[in-house]
Amino acid sequence: MIKRIFKYGGIAIVCLxxxxxxxxxxxxxxxxxxxxxxxxxxxxxxxDSLEAVRIGGIDQWIEVRGQNVNNPILLFIHGGPxxxxxxxxxxxxxxxxxxxxxxxxxxRGAGKTYESNDKELQRRTMNLGQMEQDTVEVANYLRTRFxxxxxxxxxxxxxxxxxxxxxxxxxETIYAFVGTGQAVSMQQNExxxxxxxxxxxxxxxxxxxIKELESVAPYPPAIPDMNKLGTVRDWESTLLGPPPSETDFxxxxxxxxxxxxxxxxxxxxxxxxxxxxxxSLQVMVPQMMEFDLTKLGPDFxxxxxxxxxxxxxxCPGSVSGLRSNHSCTAEGNCVV
Numbered sequence: 001m002i003k004r005i006f007k008y009g010g011i012a013i014v015c016l017x018x019x020x021x022x023x024x025x026x027x028x029x030x031x032x033x034x035x036x037x038x039x040x041x042x043x044x045x046x047x048d049s050l051e052a053v054r055i056g057g058i059d060q061w062i063e064v065r066g067q068n069v070n071n072p073i074l075l076f077i078h079g080g081p082x083x084x085x086x087x088x089x090x091x092x093x094x095x096x097x098x099x100x101x102x103x104x105x106x107x108r109g110a111g112k113t114y115e116s117n118d119k120e121l122q123r124r125t126m127n128l129g130q131m132e133q134d135t136v137e138v139a140n141y142l143r144t145r146f147x148x149x150x151x152x153x154x155x156x157x158x159x160x161x162x163x164x165x166x167x168x169x170x171x172e173t174i175y176a177f178v179g180t181g182q183a184v185s186m187q188q189n190e191x192x193x194x195x196x197x198x199x200x201x202x203x204x205x206x207x208x209x210i211k212e213l214e215s216v217a218p219y220p221p222a223i224p225d226m227n228k229l230g231t232v233r234d235w236e237s238t239l240l241g242p243p244p245s246e247t248d249f250x251x252x253x254x255x256x257x258x259x260x261x262x263x264x265x266x267x268x269x270x271x272x273x274x275x276x277x278x279x280s281l282q283v284m285v286p287q288m289m290e291f292d293l294t295k296l297g298p299d300f301x302x303x304x305x306x307x308x309x310x311x312x313x314x315c316p317g318s319v320s321g322l323r324s325n326h327s328c329t330a331e332g333n334c335v336v
Contacts, residue, residue: 178305
């Protein structure tokens with residue numbers, strides 16, 4: 001009798017799991033279909049492609065979308081490092097596609113690129129020099145493929161560093177660079193962010209925040225420490241970030257739903273989206289702390305535009321050097 005109970009109980013559990021998984025997969029397919037239909041490019045001159053391109057010795061994935069393929073090319077360089085934007089472009093870029101052919105690129109160690117290449121090979125080759133070279137190759141690939149003299153580039157956070165480097169070192173590739181969440185020196189960013197959040201903790205008399213933040217001092221440490229970085233990031237989010245909202249772009253629930261709903265991504269890619277972020281941070285953070293674009297100097301041969309958050313704790317306008325521009329407010333809200 002007991003064996004029979006366990007037998008049928010086990011069968012019932014397996015059936016329940018099967019039904020649950022099948023339902024989840026069907027719901028995922030439904031969400032992907034909704035996104036696909038809602039973003040369909042119907043213009044006869046439009047383009048909607050997703051492909052792997054050989055960049056820096058590995059297959060790196062790019063998505064190209066626009067209502068008219070003859071429009072200017074705009075390359076979006078995502079941040080993180082490792083926060084792939086192919087699955088998240090639907091949240092903001094559709095209006096851009098009327099005026100630009102927009103290119104999303106999952107960088108080495110991110111998203112589809114992370115998932116479709118050998119992990120150890122990516123670990124060995126993921127360094128500042130290679131990431132810079134990848135950026136140049138992607139820009140030149142787009143120029144050649146679409147027969148354009150130059151392209152436009154938007155860089156976000158970590159991607160803003162690659163984009164600004166490209167603008168300085170390879171002005172022949174771009175018409176203009178747009179930086180948002182512009183970072184220039186990671187060391188200075190971390191120092192400024194720590195001062196800002198510790199000051200916020202004291203002004204609010206938040207004893208727990210003060211205790212935890214002071215426990216990681218001096219910050220940033222000489223040897224990068226992910227635990228200390230996590231402590232500072234958590235309190236920056238709590239004390240300096242906007243109130244949690246379902247419409248907030250940084251809302252974790254919303255991000256995961258967006259990624260799972262992305263028709264460009266398989267289930268394996270969804271997993272790679274999460275794993276790639278951890279991988280990229282582990283590999284790149286120690287090197288990023290040495291990435292200092294102030295050494296390049298102020299001379300650029302193309303227009304630069306910066307759109308900065310007034311209260312951005314991660315990339316303060318005061319660190320990026322934007323305060324020297326008359327278009328910056330005292331709060332650090334800068335448009336050049």
